[in-house]
Amino acid sequence: MGNLDDYLDKLQDDIFEDARQALGDRGFDRWRNPKFNGKMADADGQACLTGECGDTMEIFLKFKNDRVCRASYFTDGCASSNVAGSFACELSMGRDPDQVADISQNAVLNAIGRLPESDMHCASLASRTVQEALSEYMSKQIKINNE
Numbered sequence: 451m452g453n454l455d456d457y458l459d460k461l462q463d464d465i466f467e468d469a470r471q472a473l474g475d476r477g478f479d480r481w482r483n484p485k486f487n488g489k490m491a492d493a494d495g496q497a498c499l500t501g502e503c504g505d506t507m508e509i510f511l512k513f514k515n516d517r518v519c520r521a522s523y524f525t526d527g528c529a530s531s532n533v534a535g536s537f538a539c540e541l542s543m544g545r546d547p548d549q550v551a552d553i554s555q556n557a558v559l560n561a562i563g564r565l566p567e568s569d570m571h572c573a574s575l576a577s578r579t580v581q582e583a584l585s586e587y588m589s590k591q592i593k594i595n596n597e
């Protein structure tokens with residue numbers, strides 16, 4: 451039993467070490483502690499996009515005084531998509547629509563610090579989903595203002 455425990459501990463250490471190498475310290479810590487994760491029932495803007503990889507990203511934005519006061523994401527994707535969704539939400543917090551519109555793939559990548567080359571599209575999926583959620587919020591605002 452002791453041997454099995456040792457084996458499993460070692461296996462987990464190896465997986466964590468590989469993930470830290472791939473995601474960098476900031477990304478690794480966020481993967482272990484995925485801030486902003488979850489769905490939001492009362493979002494003002496939300497979107498769900500599926501990337502070419504087949505994974506889905508959902509982003510939820512809640513606004514107060516035209517600034518994001520809450521943000522969350524939900525994905526069935528890889529570790530990198532979780533990290534990217536989380537940082538995309540973090541970048542949205544406290545921002546007005548113009549600033550949210552600036553959350554690009556590069557902005558998400560810069561916030562994370564590093565992603566494996568093969569996972570760059572995960573940051574793109576997160577940023578595109580934020581933009582769609584923002585569009586939904588803006589469309590609602592236009593409707594409200596025209597009523």
Ligand code: FES
Pocket residue numbers: 501503504505527528530531569571572575
């Ligand atoms: Fe599909 Fe990361 S979002 S591999």
